[in-house]
Amino acid sequence: MTDIKPPSGVLDRGMLLLSLFSMERKRLQLRELAELSGLDKATALRLLKVLVKWGFLEKNGDGAYSPGPANLRLSSIFKATSNFISRIEPPVARISARVEQTTSFFIRSGNERTCLARDHAYQDFRYFIDVGGSVSLDEGGAAAQLLFAYTEAETPAYAATKARGYYISRGERNKHFASIAFPLFESDGSFLGAVTITGMAVDLDNETLISFRDIAHAEMAMAGFEVIPDTGDE
Amino acid sequence: MTDIKPPSGVLDRGMLLLSLFSMERKRLQLRELAELSGLDKATALRLLKVLVKWGFLEKNGDGAYSPGPANLRLSSIFKATSNFISRIEPPVARISARVEQTTSFFIRSGNERTCLARDHAYQDFRYFIDVGGSVSLDEGGAAAQLLFAYTEAETPAYAATKARGYYISRGERNKHFASIAFPLFESDGSFLGAVTITGMAVDLDNETLISFRDIAHAEMAMAGFEVIPDTGDE
DNA sequence: ATACATGTTTCATTCAATGAAACAAGGAGG
DNA sequence: CCTCCTTGTTTCATTGAATGAAACATGTAT
Numbered sequence: 001m002t003d004i005k006p007p008s009g010v011l012d013r014g015m016l017l018l019s020l021f022s023m024e025r026k027r028l029q030l031r032e033l034a035e036l037s038g039l040d041k042a043t044a045l046r047l048l049k050v051l052v053k054w055g056f057l058e059k060n061g062d063g064a065y066s067p068g069p070a071n072l073r074l075s076s077i078f079k080a081t082s083n084f085i086s087r088i089e090p091p092v093a094r095i096s097a098r099v100e101q102t103t104s105f106f107i108r109s110g111n112e113r114t115c116l117a118r119d120h121a122y123q124d125f126r127y128f129i130d131v132g133g134s135v136s137l138d139e140g141g142a143a144a145q146l147l148f149a150y151t152e153a154e155t156p157a158y159a160a161t162k163a164r165g166y167y168i169s170r171g172e173r174n175k176h177f178a179s180i181a182f183p184l185f186e187s188d189g190s191f192l193g194a195v196t197i198t199g200m201a202v203d204l205d206n207e208t209l210i211s212f213r214d215i216a217h218a219e220m221a222m223a224g225f226e227v228i229p230d231t232g233d234e
Numbered sequence: 235m236t237d238i239k240p241p242s243g244v245l246d247r248g249m250l251l252l253s254l255f256s257m258e259r260k261r262l263q264l265r266e267l268a269e270l271s272g273l274d275k276a277t278a279l280r281l282l283k284v285l286v287k288w289g290f291l292e293k294n295g296d297g298a299y300s301p302g303p304a305n306l307r308l309s310s311i312f313k314a315t316s317n318f319i320s321r322i323e324p325p326v327a328r329i330s331a332r333v334e335q336t337t338s339f340f341i342r343s344g345n346e347r348t349c350l351a352r353d354h355a356y357q358d359f360r361y362f363i364d365v366g367g368s369v370s371l372d373e374g375g376a377a378a379q380l381l382f383a384y385t386e387a388e389t390p391a392y393a394a395t396k397a398r399g400y401y402i403s404r405g406e407r408n409k410h411f412a413s414i415a416f417p418l419f420e421s422d423g424s425f426l427g428a429v430t431i432t433g434m435a436v437d438l439d440n441e442t443l444i445s446f447r448d449i450a451h452a453e454m455a456m457a458g459f460e461v462i463p464d465t466g467d468e
Numbered sequence: 469a470t471a472c473a474t475g476t477t478t479c480a481t482t483c484a485a486t487g488a489a490a491c492a493a494g495g496a497g498g
Numbered sequence: 499c500c501t502c503c504t505t506g507t508t509t510c511a512t513t514g515a516a517t518g519a520a521a522c523a524t525g526t527a528t
Contacts, residue, residue: 008515010244010485011281015288018308026315031505040487045507047245054249055343056308063506067312069341069348073368074252074290075309078301081260107303109289114303134289134307242484244516265474274518279476297475 006038013039014047018056018067027064084192085116091223092195093119098219099212101199105184108147108193112136116193142169142181146194150183165228166213170201177201180209182216185226195220240272247273248281252290252301256368261298318426319350325457326429327353332453333446335433339418342381342427345371350427376403376415380428384417399462400447404435411435414443416450419460429454 007013020028020036028036034044048065051057055070079085088105096103096119106113112134137144149161161167166182178201184192197212204212217227241247254262254270262270268278282299285291289304313319322339330337330353340347346368371378383395395401400416412435418426431446438446451461 009284010515011248011284012288014245014248015284015290018290019288019304021308021311023311023314026311029505030507041506042487042508043485046485050243050245050249054246054253055348056249056252066315067308069312069343069350070253071305071308071312072350073348074255074301074305077255077257077260078303078305080257081300109292109303114289114307116303116306134303244484263474264476275475276477276518277516280516 010047013037013043014051017044017047017051021067027060027066029064033065082116087223087225088117091219091225092117095195095197095212095216095219096120098215099197101197101204101212103216104143104196104198106143106147106194106196108137108151109134113143113147113194139173140169141173141196142167142179142198143194143196145169146181146183150191166210168206168209175201178204178209180213182213182227183229184220185229187224187226189226189229191229192225244281247271247277248285251278251281251285255301261294261300263298267299321457321459322351325453325459326351329429329431329446329450329453330354332449333431335431335438335446337450338377338430338432340377340381340428340430342371342385343368347371347377347381347428373407374403375407375430376401376413376432377428377430379403380415380417384425400444402440402443409435412438412443414447416447416461417463418454419463421458421460423460423463425463426459 007016016037017033017039020033030041030045030048033039033048034041037044039047048057048059052059052065052068055068055073057065058068059065092103092105102118102120104118105116107116108114114134135141137147145161145167149158149167152158162183166180168178168180170178172179177198179196179198181194181196184195186192195216197209197216220227241250250271251267251273254267264275264279264282267273267282268275271278273281282291282293286293286299286302289302289307291299292302293299326337326339336352336354338352339350341350342348348368369375371381379395379401383392383401386392396417400414402412402414404412406413411432413430413432415428415430418429420426429450431443431450454461
């Protein structure tokens, strides 16, 4: 089952090890890390020692590894750097409260989308990735389609999404859910990412989703963001 | 000024680059990173590309690097893993409310101390590092002295601190502030880190600080922590 | 137009990374 | 109690990935 090809660079391998951790896999032992990464036990062990030394991982009493406090440190710097996060959190929370559905904000980083802010209206389901979590854009979903439309070369489909101003997905990632995603722009018109409202498909027909988008538009505008591109405005 | 000796391992060097960022140095450009780390420009550049690729750094429009969203991801896993943080936050907040001063909890990681929890009684001053932030232990302060006492080889001074059970600093890091730090232990007696109460020096004579420590002791004990080592008890 | 600072690419050399294997340390089960 | 199996750790000869000096590119200030 070790048919994975590990990256060639040492630093790449180290980052790969870090990236193996997720909310579903919070604690991993040497054997698992070696298997998942495709690295030799000895190699993984040496890399892990370095990561522990710098506090990016910590070794628990039972020998399992888990993310360490250094991540907290860098995360707080990241948050401070992107004053953006503190700006986006309040409107996301208000939208979530008003539409009583889960509201999220995603950016594209590489070929993944990363959740920078999220507010759960209901805590019921664990389907959602947490803040900071990423999923491949290839897995689809409303947010993925929207991020593609605004960050890939123009195609007829993408142009249609941009003209429409939103993208609705039903059961694309999970058959029970429906989502509407719309773009968010900085006040200077630059594209930021995708706001997504997600809930149970049975509760949300398209008309309802579009009305939610209008509510979200209003909240985001109040928070100083643009919800339609600056071009052609007026 | 490039008399720094970079670590030998590639992964070490990469982690070094990450560790150069701080709340005071949120954004660094290639030249600075190369100088601070002692690495060759070309070497640093290659490492940085890898770190950017994995989202641990991001390259801003002006070419400067800053921590990226991957840190957010791992940080959220770290928080979820260390149930510890959720345990320490409530008593820290209560202490802060009762003594009406800023209360923090620090752990030692490497030669720095990292703030894992903090509650500002007053929002007035921006002197304090944020949660997740680190400062070198060599910069001193009550927390640093206490962490040294419990994690370094025993010296007469450290033994005295441990016997006393607290450390008071006045103007050690900033002349206007005074702090009292005391150790925190897990219920099994293992050392965790330093609780610190900090405020304006003019408001806080030693007697007051010691009374604050008693209040903090009580709150921490109620939260299930030990405030005196298990050894020699009863 | 020139000088300077910073970032990027190239390439021959070398040293750090590698992984197989041996070793150590439990735990499970007969 | 002994044996087998799993997991973690150390060792060491071999190799290839990392290195850094230098050339090159780009941009900015003078």
